[in-house]
Amino acid sequence: EFNSFCITWKDRHNRIYKEPLNPYLTTLKQGLQHIKNKIQKRERLMFGTDELVSFQCLFEEWSPQIESNMRDKNLLLHDIYKHLPHYPMQGSIVPYKRTIDIKRINLPKKGDLDIEFYPPDKKSTFNPFLYECDINKLQIIHDALHFKIMKTDELKKLLHEVIKNNYLCDLIAPKYANNKKKCYNDIKQQIDYDEKNDGCKIILNDKIL
Known part of the structure; x- marks a missing residue:
């Protein structure tokens, strides 16, 4: 459109x-x-x-x-x-x-959202690829994506705290009870867990978790 x-x-x-x-x-x-x-x-x-x-x-x-x-x-x-x-x-x-199709299943990373947005009350500079009446539509899309990214960051921080306080073992399925320690270490490695950061670099992957 x-x-x-x-x-x-x-x-x-x-x-x-x-x-x-x-x-x-x-x-x-x-x-x-x-x-x-x-x-x-x-x-x-x-x-x-x-x-x-x-x-x-x-x-x-x-x-x-x-x-x-x-x-x-x-x-x-x-x-x-x-x-x-x-x-x-x-x-x-x-x-x-x-x-660009905005109906994407995979949420893009922050670096992929390299789009310049302007609040509706400000006059935008000329952009030959942006029609003026589309600015508000793009702002709505940007706000929705920003909210989802913020929500994802909060989940990463929460998972980081769970692992940091040694509660990850409690979340491992009972069928892996005999290999909890190995599963614990494998998960930390696969999601790129680093105790020194606040969890923003953790990889959220349903197949791993």
Whole structure:
């Protein structure tokens, strides 16, 4: 969704869909045909429909509405929508292959979050890869990741205290009772335990623990 031009539409069940299009290369006619093809494929998949019987274009129901002099279907989408606020300029649009999926299972390390964030009340410096309306979205993502990292650090410190006070043996499963000392030493080595630090360098690994 970042830095992209999307056409939003609803199906007959009021479900919302977004279609990313390149406004500099796509005409209104091509955009409508793209959506028509999507609807046809969806109807065929769900209901076995071979083709659409009717496809009407009601400009007066569009939001934002298109001016009457802009309804030429051969016009580029850029020429139709360029007057709108927060319209993405060509130099600011990031290709999808250059974007980062935020739905990641593995939490990145602190060093991987090399992104510059700005509070909403401050004016940001120009960044050709960051569209202005995305700043608040990125700030929300940053806050969520920061909270998870802080939570992970607290768990590391807690585990460090458990090991430091010789309570790790109490957590070892009964089936390893005969080799508790060996398990104790192996775990400390595998999670990179160091009594001298506060636990921030400990490796939290479910397979080990």
